[in-house]
Amino acid sequence: MSFTFRLMLRDLRSGDLLTLLLALVISVGTVTSIGLFIDRLQLSFEQESANLLAADRLVRSDDAIPMNWKEEATAQSLQYAERTSFTTMMFANNALQLSQLSAVSDAYPLKGAYLVDDELFGTGYGLAETPKPGKVWVSSRLASLLNIKLGDQVEVGDATLVVSKYLVRDPGSSTSAFAISPRAVMNMADLAATNVIIPGSRVRYSLLLAGERSNLDDYEQWIVPQLKEGERWRTPTQQGDRIGDTIGRAESFLLLAGTLAVIMSGVAMALASSRFVKRHLMQVAILKTLGATPKLLGRVFFQQLFALFVVGAGIGLGVGWAIQELIASLLSGLMSTALPEPSVGRLWLGAATGLISMLVFCFPLMAHLIKISPLSVLQPNAKIELNTFVIYLIGFVGMYGLMCIYTKGFLLPSIMTAAIAGIALLVAAIGWVAFKLGRSLTSGATSGWQIGLASLYRRLVPNLFQLLVFTLIIMLTLILVGVKSSLIADWQQQLPEDAPNHYLFNVQANQIGPINEKTEQLGVAKSDWYPMVRGRVTIANDVTIESMYPDGRGEPELYDRELNLTWSDTLGKGNELVEGDFTAEGLSVEQRAAKEAGLKMGDILTINIGGNLVTLPITSIRTVDWGSMQPNFYLILPKSALEDYPANFVSSVFVSPEEAQPFYQVMAEFPTVSILNVGDVLKQVQTIIGQLSKAIQLVLFCILSAGALVLLASVRSTLEERLEEGALLRVLGARAALVRQALLVEFGALGFFAGLIAAIGAETCLYGLQVFVFNAEASFHPLLWLLGPLIGVLVIATIGIFASRTVLKVPPMLLLRDL
Amino acid sequence: MASNTAIKVSNLTHTVTSNTGDLTILKGINMQIQESESVAIVGSSGSGKSTLLGLLAGLDVNTSGDIQLYDQIFSKQTEEERALARGQYVGFVFQSFHLLPSLQAIENVMLPAELKGDKDARKKAEVLLEKVGLSHRLTHYPNQLSGGEQQRVAIARAFASNPKILFADEPTGNLDEENGNLVIKLLFDLNQSQGTTLVMVTHDNDLAKMCDRQLVMSAGQLTEKAL
Structure with missing residues (x-):
């Protein structure tokens, strides 16, 4: 076994490397789990929306679909189907009715299914096929208007077709609002025989596509530049404003959550790296006196970091995968459809986060570590200065880059980075004034208050840094809670369970009375x-x-x-x-x-x-x-x-599902009244919102757990000095209660100010996010101002006391020897 | 340089920059130390003893003048070369022991040999720890050892690389008399049995007297104390 790995194993045993490894695992794990989960949700939305589009993608044209579009689809390994829709007269039993007719190829629908029934005004069952040649499916309304039933013949232009099903819902047409004519669907093979399409007819041709996302993207790249007027490329998310809006906002939220996870990961890595380096400064100096060359040390640390990355990223990816599986399985009981499988191809994101975090947080510190003068061994009290500004700068730029990669944009990272920079200034200003004031108001060491406040000022710089970390984590938490609550409240308010799901059009004044009477009887x-x-x-x-x-x-x-x-x-x-x-x-x-x-x-x-x-x-x-x-x-x-x-x-x-059939039957008495059913779209939106709300809460929970771990890591990173001081106080005769009180004051004050500044930052960020990212109205969040300081004091003081409990229990002699 | 000269210092000056301006700690020092000699550097606190020791051992680079350790001229070397020279020629014993807290006693002693890629590092370390009377403490961590035991581990580590010169910085400064005596005995025994040159910074007059020569550091100047 090489020297590097022997040294590494020994370091692992001491726990220092373990902290770094843990930070890496948290970092990679959080980003991976959230990234994969978001991916699955997105895929799921796409699939659900695809059911409404009847395909993954669609090209629409006012002219017949050119042959090369289909050839390109085949070349890109995509499935395709065609639909031709037009308005035409249908004849039967000497009655005629203008109707909206679609002719579809056999592969239609590529996604979702027709809803048909064998009974007039039935609620329907799914059928993933098309009418056979010579057959036609007509809506119950059209059937009642033409007075026909299953097995009857209808004429469409020169062709005669036999009615074989009642059409309840066409998967590709549920959102084409205001197509008020009753619908029918026939096989594409019969279209030519009808002779209804003549030059100048208003016809909408659609080429429907389905397949792998990458192939679809390639096809989009190929076709969009050549689209002419009257030709449009459509994706499921453009389908209808509501679904698009809802999914868009949810994606923004999840992206935000992921970005915050990236920041937290960065903070965790930065903390763990600086702890590692601090604890290794003397070790490196000693190794140098023993003859270790900078080159050897560089190689040793590089190999260690590389091995650490391989192991940490590996475990992180595994943990991330397991966590998102866990979230998905927790959600599966709550969701109406199973989530699609996560794509292995998305794992790179977590690995990249780990790698970049190591590059920007670990490597600059390690490079510094290697440069430490061996002379430090003879001057143990000499301060070992790190050029922290450059190191912070590298970390800051790296984090920004990571966020940009993650969000594939600059807006969100810029808002977040500006916020963090602003917060850093605020922390420096408020913290400095507050800690200094606290010091000047107290002197002596007779109470925990005095000792606590004094040590806040004495370790001003590390405390300000810790305050910044606390503030950031609390701020990120508050932002997520704020966005989550307003998003979910907004959605639920938007779509109550009993939102109207049918429109009645073309009602004459004299029909209002009778319709009112009938609907009242039905209780609609x-x-x-x-x-x-x-x-x-x-x-x-x-x-x-x-x-x-x-x-x-x-x-x-x-x-x-x-x-x-x-x-x-x-x-x-x-x-x-x-x-x-x-x-x-x-x-x-x-x-x-x-x-x-x-x-x-x-x-x-x-x-x-x-x-x-x-x-x-x-x-x-x-x-x-x-x-x-x-x-x-x-x-x-x-x-x-x-x-x-x-x-x-x-x-x-x-109209509730139970009322649907009687309602349609009653409305058949008013054949001139048009009914537009938007229930399917609404239901889809409600399902998606329900799933999203639950998913978002789980993601929030995950992020908060990661946040708590980072807080713990941060407290641990400055623990040694506090322990040493506590041990000294106890040696000098201080009761455990006094030491506890001093720690409580110190951590409580840090938590209070962190919470307060976090509330200021969160409110500002929420304003920016609401206005620029979510395109919503800005609102004030009074709860944050209470929650911030409260979380700060409670959580930080608890974690602080928990982490420092050894100082209260262990004999001071042992502590001092360990330090 | 004659083959039996271990260290040769000529016109050594060292200046450090501090908040209050430049401070010259060592002023034109000349000296020679022969192979197998034991030399004590004595002087009051802040006189520059430790600085001189650090420069002699190649831990830092002097401002002007030359330091030559056998065929190595530190002032003309890169840190990389100085580190290699330290590994080849030099052993250290410090006042505050400087054992790596994450390593067991045996692992601390193995380190110098491991750095040289020596396959027998463990066996050699066991022998050395036995020599310093700690064969029963091999797998103890530094915080499980007393101060005297820690310094004995440090001595074993210092001899692990078969150094030609051993530098000791106040080796008994943190020890009680009994442990101090034990450590001193070990240091001189090993020094003699292995033919090592010993350069020691100390406050302890008794300890200084045990050395072949005493050099007195005062206001940046070095003078030989007549025995």
């Missing part, structure tokens, strides 16, 4: 009725929209399409007045839309309603909770402006 909850008139904003403050946006590009939502307009005397549910008077004779505009269009109170809009122009000033601005699933409107007009126009009415209802 329903929102108010809103009259709806279509209109388009054409002029804003004397300038025409066309001249403002000649090519339509960058047009705000308020101007780019025909809007649903309504009137109302009272503010609807989920609406809040921001400015003005809602009952005034003018326009009420939704805040975000107004902001996007650059509109303010008093601006004048002209709206074209069925060829008539209505010009009105903006008299109120309101916010709308789009998540409430109530009928919501960008523009609300005064009743006088709209009452003369023919209006349809709209309402939203919540």
